[in-house]
Amino acid sequence: MKAAAELAPIEDLDRNIVTLCSHINAATYELLVLIREFDERAGWLKWGLKNCAEWLAWRCDFSMTTALEKVRVAHALKILPGISGAFASGELSYSKVRALTRVASRRNEDELLVFALRATAAQFAERCRELRCGREDSIDSAARAYANRSLRVRRDRLRNMMTITVELPLESGELVEKALDKARDDEVLAMPDLADTSWSRCTLTSPRSPAAKGVLHCPSKR
Template structure:
């Protein structure tokens, strides 16, 4: 048995409203990615200065405690933050909201300073799912 959702033809007013909502979602997502870039800069500086070394095993452990992240997510944030310290083009693209955190997270697994320019192009051209497969 197949269930089909009803098909409706959107009115011009509805199309305009949906376009506006879509634009607002994209803009807010870019702002969140820019804020994430700043957060990663702070994490990198905090980690490098050993700010977490006050009874915690790692920066990720401190993040998990202080910010409430799952330990795995905290480890990934620290990994990405460290990687972006050597990948300024990816860091800048995230900071401008041009690349999502999901794309940058995937790219930092394989990027090196020598491959950064090429992978930045891949990130701009591909979907997050495409970039994850690299």
């Protein structure tokens, strides 16, 4: 380890971290622009896949939920020049942009952008949730998603497999996916011999919609 006298001043670390985050923001914007073009040109067809999110999950090692969000945000930014500019310059983080694209339009973009630039990510996410819940279409959409939630389990004894189909509001579905990922990782750590058997063959798919409908395919326990 470096001696205390050789360590960089904390102010330098602060500045370097903030600068790097700004560069990451700008690079993420460039990534989304490329994703949008790739999707518009249906580049994923070359590999025989169904959509751009599926290609991202395969080629870039994203979870399906993350891939779907990348594609959604990429397309949403196309009609939001102010937000795109702030994102490209590194002023806005992906967290804020993701929240912005759920509520922003040409009509309210400027006002939301001003608030986003001076608020924390948590404060802004809460404001966006308020806006979404305050709109009639958001309330109707949330009510439909809640009413349509479901869970179905099918066991295939011959193949020793289990299929779990769950339909939930998107945010709840994302929590379920994270819980499944953690459970899989914990299981593999606890029992290394399962690393290339049961959990490694589990897959979770979810389509691009207000309600997350995921299908989990796993081998059944004997």
